[in-house]
Amino acid sequence: MFIGHFGAGFTGKKFSKSASLGTYFMAAQWVDLIWPILLLLGIEKVEIDPGVSAVTPLDFTYYPFTHSLVGIIIWGVLFGAVYFFIKKDLKTSIILGSLVVSHWFLDLLVHIPDLPIFPGEGIKVGLNLWNSLTATLIVEGLIFATGVFLYYKTTTAKNKIGTYSLIALVVFLVIIYLSNLFGPPPDSVEAIGIVGNAQWLIVLWGYWIDRNRE
Numbered sequence: 001m002f003i004g005h006f007g008a009g010f011t012g013k014k015f016s017k018s019a020s021l022g023t024y025f026m027a028a029q030w031v032d033l034i035w036p037i038l039l040l041l042g043i044e045k046v047e048i049d050p051g052v053s054a055v056t057p058l059d060f061t062y063y064p065f066t067h068s069l070v071g072i073i074i075w076g077v078l079f080g081a082v083y084f085f086i087k088k089d090l091k092t093s094i095i096l097g098s099l100v101v102s103h104w105f106l107d108l109l110v111h112i113p114d115l116p117i118f119p120g121e122g123i124k125v126g127l128n129l130w131n132s133l134t135a136t137l138i139v140e141g142l143i144f145a146t147g148v149f150l151y152y153k154t155t156t157a158k159n160k161i162g163t164y165s166l167i168a169l170v171v172f173l174v175i176i177y178l179s180n181l182f183g184p185p186p187d188s189v190e191a192i193g194i195v196g197n198a199q200w201l202i203v204l205w206g207y208w209i210d211r212n213r214e
């Protein structure tokens with residue numbers, strides 16, 4: 001899942017206005033921000049295997065630190081704890097920690113059974129919406145659209161940048177998503193890692209939008 005996680009990030013503002021949209025993006029997409037780094041370090045593994053599902057050519061063979069249920073709960077607790085340590089805001093810390101964990105459950109909807117419960121060997125789960133491109137587009141599109149709608153309703157632009165930076169990000173995310181779905185598979189695991197790290201720019205974009213809306 002890609003834009004669905006950003007949809008979840010957009011909803012954060014509905015529950016607490018304290019944190020920036022950039023922080024909510026970071027929480028919702030946290031394990032996919034760490035994953036490219038672990039790929040480049042050779043700690044987690046992915047294989048490029050077109051046809052492994054109808055939607056993605058990626059076969060997620062080994063990603064226990066970022067994408068096991070136990071792993072993501074630990075990340076969620078850590079993320080919430082760090083935010084609490086800095087801001088002393090329990091409610092927002094809990095929302096951020098929950099957003100980190102939401103990532104696993106959103107991935108659970110779409111992934112083939114490749115998501116481990118525990119780090120290490122054992123049962124792997126996935127509800128396999130990726131078997132159908134249409135179903136994936138509908139479900140993920142709805143999650144994204146709901147998040148954008150809630151964020152748009154909860155905040156108002158302070159200036160023109162506040163309007164256009166948001167529209168531009170929504171368009172940009174949709175284009176990236178569609179080109180991932182319909183474009184050629186990536187050349188190499190290194191390319192996935194490098195492009196994946198560019199997602200930090202989307203987090204920065206979230207901070208930029210948030211500064212221009214209230």
Ligand SMILES: [Zn+2]
Binds near residue numbers: 001067107
């Ligand atoms: Zn993920």
